[in-house]
Every structure is written in structure tokens, then in C-alpha cells.
Amino acid sequence: MPITPNQGSTGGGTTVSITGTNLAGATAVHFGTKLATITANTATSATVTxxxxxxxxxVTVTTPGGTSNPLSFFYVGAPFKSALSPVSGATAGGNTVTINGIGLSTATAVNFGTVSATPTVVNDTQLTVTVPTGTAAGAVGVSVTTAGGTNNGLSYTYVDTPTLGTPSPASGPTSGGTAxxxxxxxxxxxxxxxFGGAAAPFSVxxxxxxSAVTPPGTAGAVDIVVTTSAGxxxxxxxxxxxxxPGI
Incomplete structure (x- = not known):
């Protein structure tokens, strides 16, 4: 007599299907000492909350003919999320975020705002997920759904791709030090x-x-590359x- 799923939230409310034979007319389904709510019943199945x-x-099913053999059901607590990293990324999504916490082994979904993504469970304390495309730049709530329920409380910020204008000044000595x-x-x-592949100290x-200070470089034009969490x-x-000059 299979039971699907065989685990659910400690708070109850999980829809469980029990299949077998001679189940018609079920009068009670017990989860331990507690009664479940029967929502559907046929000769081969009983659906309960x-x-x-x-x-x-x-778990046992009682009919006018007696009580069935027992099946095991496991209660799972709601997940607890402690941190996610990185906390921001491109609005286009596609980067991988790691979420740490407790009770993550049964995770089935991670929501970034209203957009859902399927996680990869590493273990009960960690999962990874590919960030979906955001609807707009800005912060969204992150929730994790497991067999034990859904937990909120973390935030992820979508960031639009940066653009650059003309630097000022646009030239300076090879010795560096130009603000x-x-x-x-x-x-x-x-x-x-x-600047030309050499890291420069900067402030936002x-x-x-x-504002950046040029590092030493060689004579000629070089590229300026700015990297943000969006790319x-x-x-x-x-x-x-x-x-x-030299003399």
C-alpha cells in the first residue's frame, strides 16, 4: 500500500494519496494518533490532508472491513535560510547563487520575487540555484519551498548592465597617479x-x-574596463x- 508523498510539513496540510485494495468506505485515516481529513475515496485509493x-x-486506513497495515510518514520542519551569496547580479539572470541554512534537503523551488527556479540540493544545509531573469532592476525577496513549507527573509538585487561615458581627463602620464x-x-x-588590464584603486x-586613479602604464591608448555585479x-x-619629457 504505497503512500505519496511520504513526507510533509510539521504544520500539516499536505495532500497525501494512499493506494491499495479494499479501501472503499474508509472511515478513518490515522497519522500516528491523529486523524487526517479524507477528501476522496475509492476502492483502490484514499486521498487525505x-x-x-x-x-x-x-499511517493506517480503517474501513468497515478493518484496519490496514501501517505505512511510514515523515514530518519535515520548515526550512531556515541563513545567507545567500552573491546577493546581486544581472537582471538577465543566469548566475549561480548559493543558499545556506537548515532543512534544505527537500527543497523543490526557490522564488526570486514571483519568478520560480529549480534548485540543486547539495546537502541539508546548502543548495545552489541558477538565478532566473528578473522583471526589473531592484531588490526582490527570496523564498525556499521544501516538504516542510516555505521560508522567506532573504533579498536579492537585480542590477542592470553598466554603461560608460567619456572619462575626464582622458590622458595622463605613464607613471600613473592621474585621478x-x-x-x-x-x-x-x-x-x-x-586601465589596460591593470587594476586601479577606485571609489563609487x-x-x-x-573616481579612479590610474596605475602605471605604457604609452598609448588603453581600454578602461569596469566590472559590476551585473557584468x-x-x-x-x-x-x-x-x-x-626627457632632456
Whole structure:
């Protein structure tokens, strides 16, 4: 006599199907000592709503002909999420997020706002999920659904791809040290700035402006690359290194 599913929330409310023979006229379905609510019944099946409970309990079906052999049902607590990483990414989605917590082994869905994604369970304390495409830039709530229920409380921020304008100044000595203002859009989550592949110290002034100090470089035009949590953008040949005079 199979039972599907064989696990559910400690709070009850799980729809459970029990199949077998001679089940018509079921008068009671017990989950341990508690009665379940029978919602459908035929000679070969009984569909019930599980009561609340904890741990592992035995399930039996009682008909006018007697009581069936028992089957095991396992109560699962609601998941607890402690952290997710990274906490932001491109509005286009596609990056992988790791969620840590407790009670994640039966996870079936992770929702980013109203958009659902299917997770990969690593173990009871960790899962990974590919972020779905967001509906718009901004923060959304993240929820995890398991056999034990749904848990909310974490946030993920969708970020639009950055753009860059003309840097000021657009040239400086090969020795580096030039303070450059880089205009653009969607720059708040900037993670790195490079000039010709060399990392530059920087500070985010606003979502539309970055201040960076050029590293040493070789004479000629080089690319400026800005990387944010939404990805990287390249301003080709945007800064020119100039060799200083010699006598």
C-alpha cells in the first residue's frame, strides 16, 4: 500500500494519496494518533490532508472491513535560510547563487520575487540555484519551498548592465597617479576598474560616477574596463598614457 508523498510539513496540510485494495468506505485515516481529513475515496485509493505532527508516524486506513497495515510518514520542519551569496547580479539572470541554512534537503523551488527556479540540493544545509531573469532592476525577496513549507527573509538585487561615458581627463602620464572621473550608468555595484588590464584603486561616487586613479602604464591608448555585479563593460581606447619629457 504505497503512500505519496511520504513526507510533509510539521504544520500539516499536505495532500497525501494512499493506494491499495479494499479501501472503499474508509472511515478513518490515522497519522500516528491523529486523524487526517479524507477528501476522496475509492476502492483502490484514499486521498487525505495530513494533520500536524513531528518525526516519523505510522499511517493506517480503517474501513468497515478493518484496519490496514501501517505505512511510514515523515514530518519535515520548515526550512531556515541563513545567507545567500552573491546577493546581486544581472537582471538577465543566469548566475549561480548559493543558499545556506537548515532543512534544505527537500527543497523543490526557490522564488526570486514571483519568478520560480529549480534548485540543486547539495546537502541539508546548502543548495545552489541558477538565478532566473528578473522583471526589473531592484531588490526582490527570496523564498525556499521544501516538504516542510516555505521560508522567506532573504533579498536579492537585480542590477542592470553598466554603461560608460567619456572619462575626464582622458590622458595622463605613464607613471600613473592621474585621478580620473568615469561617468556612466548602473555603477553602484562596481567591483573593479582596470586601465589596460591593470587594476586601479577606485571609489563609487554615485550610480552614475566613479573616481579612479590610474596605475602605471605604457604609452598609448588603453581600454578602461569596469566590472559590476551585473557584468563588465569596456570603453575601448578610452584613456591615453603619455610619455613625459626627457632632456
Amino acid at each position: 495530513s494533520p500536524s505532527g513531528t518525526g516519523s508516524v505510522l 580620473v572621473t568615469i561617468p556612466g550608468t548602473n555603477l553602484t555595484t562596481t567591483q573593479s576598474v582596470t 561616487i554615485s550610480d552614475t560616477e566613479i 563588465s563593460v569596456t570603453d575601448t581606447g578610452a584613456f591615453t598614457y603619455i610619455t613625459g
